[in-house]
Each structure stands twice: as structure tokens, then as C-alpha cells.
Amino acid sequence: xxxxxxxxxQVPVFEEAPVELRCNYSxxxxxxxxxxxxxxxxxxxxxxxxxxxxxxxxxINGFEAEFNKSQxxxxxxxPSVHISDTAEYFCAVSxxxxxxxxxxxxxTRLKVLA
Amino acid sequence: DTAVSQTPKYLVxxxxxxxxxxxxxxLGHDTMYWYKQDSKKFLKIMFxxxxxxxxxxxxxxxxxxxxxxDKAHLNLHINSLELGDSAVYFCASSQDYGLQYFGPGxxxxxx
Numbered sequence: 514x515x516x517x518x519x520x521x522x523q524v525p526v527f528e529e530a531p532v533e534l535r536c537n538y539s540x541x542x543x544x545x546x547x548x549x550x551x552x553x554x555x556x557x558x559x560x561x562x563x564x565x566x567x568x569x570x571x572x573i574n575g576f577e578a579e580f581n582k583s584q585x586x587x588x589x590x591x592p593s594v595h596i597s598d599t600a601e602y603f604c605a606v607s608x609x610x611x612x613x614x615x616x617x618x619x620x621t622r623l624k625v626l627a
Numbered sequence: 628d629t630a631v632s633q634t635p636k637y638l639v640x641x642x643x644x645x646x647x648x649x650x651x652x653x654l655g656h657d658t659m660y661w662y663k664q665d666s667k668k669f670l671k672i673m674f675x676x677x678x679x680x681x682x683x684x685x686x687x688x689x690x691x692x693x694x695x696x697d698k699a700h701l702n703l704h705i706n707s708l709e710l711g712d713s714a715v716y717f718c719a720s721s722q723d724y725g726l727q728y729f730g731p732g733x734x735x736x737x738x
Binding site (some may be wrong): 545547549551555556557558559564566601603607609612613614615616617619620 | 660662667668669675677718725730731732
């Protein structure tokens with residue numbers, strides 16, 4: 514079975530500052546990793562995914578994440594945030610085979626301050 | 628064109644009623660899912676169908692019954708609604724590599 518931990522429930526950051534949202538996972542098998550963003554009262558939008566290959570993954574809206582197998586982490590980063598990045602961010606893991614069901618973290622609320 | 632659509636977007640109903648939520652995907656995917664997002668924003672999988680066959684059935688009250696008439700549709704029927712069923716329900720679909728595409732969600736409020 515897989516599990517995901519998002520260590521920060523809320524992250525306040527000033528506009529144009531860098532941000533890192535942390536995600537750690539646990540699994541006995543190979544995994545796929547995902548970051549999704551949820552804007553208020555909206556659905557889930559895929560930011561980026563790690564399936565295999567390069568451990569540095571670039572996504573939409575200037576976000577990137579690095580898969581670190583030894584530390585079982587998949588932290589999300591952005592070098593300069595905008596007010597419009599204020600949203601809930603979810604890390605998800607699935608086994609790289611079988612039913613591919615997602616296990617989600619509890620989410621991190623990113624609040625960008627002016 | 629909307630890839631994964633859900634109807635209705637909002638659903639307000641009384642305790643004890645029976646209601647259904649519909650999901651359709653036009654991506655040609657074989658697998659569809661239902662997730663529940665509770666008031667604390669926690670997302671948890673409920674069910675999954677692959678080519679109309681149930682492949683994931685998490686610990687969900689048997690008042691919840693999924694139905695997949697074909698691989699493009701996955702509906703969720705809920706009997707005898709309870710206050711605790713109030714949540715946002717998301718449908719998703721996937722094909723290869725488990726990458727799931729989510730619908731806009733259905734906000735269910737049970738009074």
C-alpha cells in the first residue's frame with residue numbers, strides 16, 4: 514500500500530518570493546507521483562507528473578518538482594509566486610501497476626500575500 | 628469540449644432521500660473513478676471501473692452504488708442520504724500510466 518504525507522497544511526508566502534511545498538511518500542513498489550492544484554470551488558488540475566526518467570519534472574505555470582527516491586520525496590517548487598497561485602495543492606501517489614488508484618495527501622493551502 | 632463532465636454541479640437534498648450523480652468522459656479512456664472530498668478537503672477514492680467492471684471498491688457504505696452502463700459513463704447512486712454524505716464528489720478517468728483527468732466536481736449538501 515502507498516501513503517502520502519504533506520507536511521505543511523498552510524504556507525503563506527509573499528508575492529515574487531520562492532516557495533517549496535513538501536511531499537513525502539511511502540511505498541513498497543515503484544510509484545508514479547503527481548501534483549494537482551485546486552482553485553477555490555473548482556476541480557483538480559494537473560500541475561505535473563513523474564512517471565519515469567528524469568527526476569526533475571517541469572509542469573505548468575512555472576512549477577517544477579524533483580523526485581528523490583532515496584528520501585522518498587517529491588517536493589513542489591516555484592521560483593517566484595504570483596497572487597494567482599493562491600490555491601490548495603495536492604500531492605498524489607499511485608503504484609506503477611495494477612489499478613493505479615491515487616492516494617492523496619491532505620493538501621497544502623498556499624496563500625500568496627501582496 | 629469538456630473531457631470529463633459531471634451533472635449536477637450542485638445538489639441540495641434532505642436526509643433520507645435517494646440521489647444520483649452522473650459522470651461522462653469523452654477521452655476514450657477505459658477506467659473511471661469516484662472520489663469524495665470532505666469538508667477538510669481530504670480526497671479519498673471510493674470506486675473504480677475498468678471497461679464496465681468494478682476494480683476498486685473501498686470501504687464505503689453500501690448505500691453508495693456505482694453503475695457503469697458503458698466505459699464512457701460512471702454514475703453514483705446514493706440511497707438514504709445522511710448528513711455525513713455532504714461533500715464534493717469528483718469523477719475521474721484514465722487510460723495509460725494512471726494519469727487521471729478529473730471532472731469539475733458535484734457539491735452535495737444534505738440538510
